[in-house]
Amino acid sequence: MSDIKSYDVVIIGGAVIGSATAYFLAANPDFNGSVLVIERDPTYAKSATALSSSSIRHQFSNEINIKISQYGSEFIKSFNDYCAVDGDVPELGFQENGYLYMVSEKDRAILTENYQQQVALGSEMALLTPEQIEQRFPWINAQGVAAGCLGLSGEGWFDSFGLLQGFRKKARSLGVTYIHDEVVGLTRNDDKIERVHLASGEVINCGYVLNAAGTRASKVCEMADLSIPVVPRKRCIFVFDCREKVADKMPAIIDPTGIFCRPEGRYFLSTLEPTPDPDVDFNDFDVIHSEFEERIWLPLAERVPAFEAIKVVNSWAGHYDYNTLDHNAIIGPHTHVKNFLFANGYSGHGLQQSPAVGRGLAELITYGEYRSLDLSPLGYERIATQTPFLEKLII
Known part of the structure; x- marks a missing residue:
């Protein structure tokens, strides 16, 4: 050998x-x-x-x-310094807009406890009341929200x-x-x-x-x-256009319903947690198009009224390597x-x-x-x- x-x-x-x-x-x-x-x-x-x-x-x-x-x-902020090759500098386009994690009353105590832990470890966070959420982000309807936690640095999205x-x-x-x-x-x-x-x-x-x-x-x-x-679980992602301008700088939002949404260039990206069925074929990347109409759009439009008039322009399905x-x-x-x-x-x-x-x-x-x-x-x-x-x- x-x-x-x-x-x-x-x-x-x-x-x-x-x-x-x-x-x-x-x-x-x-x-x-x-x-x-x-x-x-x-x-x-x-x-x-x-x-x-x-x-x-x-x-x-x-x-x-x-x-x-x-x-x-x-590391992402300094990625250029670490991973440049022969003068070729990678650019990740980190949009440090933060996450706004909103919860209902049943999860307020946990969100507060998490916030305290994050701040104690050095993360920059703001714990917001519903009124403060609407003051800071007037495009949000905070009805049904008991509290929100906003990342002030280090959170966002990138390439x-x-x-x-x-x-x-x-x-x-x-x-x-x-x-x-x-x-x-x-x-x-x-x-x-x-x-x-x-x-x-x-x-x-x-x-x-x-x-x-x-x-x-x-x-x-x-x-x-x-x-x-560890099993594969499917998650569908939808990119949509909105007729109205929402905000100059919008954070990624997590709604109490579990909906995730953030800007994606001039559009917006939204998704839910993976489907509950763990028996997903490794090669099944078919988008469940009904998920947007039936589970995402209405709750999202209630949270962000500007999203009442939107149009899906792209979608794809990916897999979580899900630890059960x-x-x-x-x-x-x-x-x-x-x-x-x-x-x-x-x-x-x-x-x-x-x-x-x-x-x-x-x-x-x-x-x-x-x-x-x-x-x-x-x-x-x-x-x-x-x-x-x-x-x-x-x-």
């Missing part, structure tokens, strides 16, 4: 999580190993990265998720595909190898993954294997007789197979968490520990013991 290639780190999946990890490994002067990224679709056309709503927020309840997003904001391509291009310039192929098998010897088998027939010897396969993460686990509770245990990411080594690393189950938060996760996994591989930010609360141990790590007011 002397002709078999060997890599210190093999990353399965080259979208934003895999490419972020590849970048942070290659950029770390203390890491001297080789990195291979295997991507089944180098166009990334159906990746969660490309089909996401491209947003970042600090409004979580758990300290680790807040800190992950705080670093994400810092998700630009983030992915920036990570990928920089990683390749630093020596990371990318190949277009698909993993079809893993050779496991008790507590170690020894080889990765590709559809092309090639076999790769590996030090570490990182599962960054998105919605196909469970299939990769099965190749090693492992399992995680607790909707939070699974990051780090398996409890028994130590060289098999998870980076899965983000449930819609992978894009914004990619800088901190990529950095953390690179530290774990290089030093055997997290150094910048302890990601162990998101480790596999809770999956093994079925102990959920839950967010409050998650969307």
Whole structure:
């Protein structure tokens, strides 16, 4: 088997999580190993990265998720400095307009508690009454809203595909190898993954294997007789035009109904949480057009009266890699197979968490520990013991 290639780190999946990890490994002067990224679709056309709503927020309840997003904001703002290649400077167009998270009376205490936690950790937030919401945003009808939390910095939206391509291009310039192929098998010897088998027939010897396969993460686990509770769930996104001007600077809004809406250039983008049925085919990207008419438009028009006269101009469907245990990411080594690393189950938060996760996994591989930010609360141990790590007011 002397002709078999060997890599210190093999990353399965080259979208934003895999490419972020590849970048942070290659950029770390203390890491001297080789990195291979295997991507089944180098166009990334159906990746969660490309089909996401491209947003970042600090409004979580758990300290680790807040800190992950705080670093994400810092990294995105300085992305040009980190990922320029030969004078080619990537531009992510970060629109730092904030999130306005509105809740009804039943969730006011939780929103207030979350706000206090976010502020204590250094995020800039404003807790608003319904009256203050309408004063600050006169285009909003705050009827039925008990309170709102507004991010004053670090929250907004950006070019998700630009983030992915920036990570990928920089990683390749630093020596990371990318190949277009698909993993079809893993050779496991008790507590170690020894080889990765590709559809092309090639076999790769590996030090570490990182599962960054998105919605196909469970299939990769099965190749090693492992399992995680991650399934694909469909989310439809609608872009619409509005006859009236709404605001010069509009934040992303989360309505008490769960509707998400933000500006998208001269248009607006809106979506709901994924459909409740977890049995979504990996290749099912058909838009559920009735969702906009039946579930989004009327509640959204009640919240923003200007949206009574709108027209859908574009739509697409994407998939969450949905962690059915607790909707939070699974990051780090398996409890028994130590060289098999998870980076899965983000449930819609992978894009914004990619800088901190990529950095953390690179530290774990290089030093055997997290150094910048302890990601162990998101480790596999809770999956093994079925102990959920839950967010409050998650969307």
